[in-house]
Amino acid sequence: MAKKSIKIRAKEKGGVVTVKSLMTHPMQIGGQKDKKTGKPxxxxxxQEVNCEANGKNVMSALFSGGVSKNPYLSFKFSGAKKGDMMKLSWVDNQGNTDSAEAKIG
Structure with a gap:
């Protein structure tokens, strides 16, 4: 995927970082037919989403075809502070990857 597919925000409050992200991805489960060509x-x-803060993995998730198009993901973790950098990345079932970094606010 040529252009960035992840929008991410991270805010720290009371020692807990809240991450909100939107990933642009078709999330096709397979088996449907193309209406124009009739081909499957x-x-x-x-398949997999990971988040690192300060070089430490703070969240991992396994997705499947049951997740909707352009998934939104929100989660919380502790152990980081304002100004720290975090990185969210994904890998799909066709080997494509993307990642985005954000400064914790």
Whole structure:
């Protein structure tokens, strides 16, 4: 995927960081037919999402074809402070990857 597919925000309050992210991805489960060509649409979905803060993995998630198009993901973790950098990345079932970094506010 050529352009960035992840929008991310992270805010710290009381020692807890809240992360909100939106990932642009088709999330096709496969098996449907293309209305124009009649050919089956192959499965194409995010399989794994990881988040690191200060080089430490703070969240991992496994997705499947059951997750909707352009998934929104929100989670909380502790152990980081304002100004620290964090990185969110994903890998899909076709080997595509993307990542985004954000400064914790």
């Amino acid at each position: 649409i192959p499965a194409h979905f995010i």
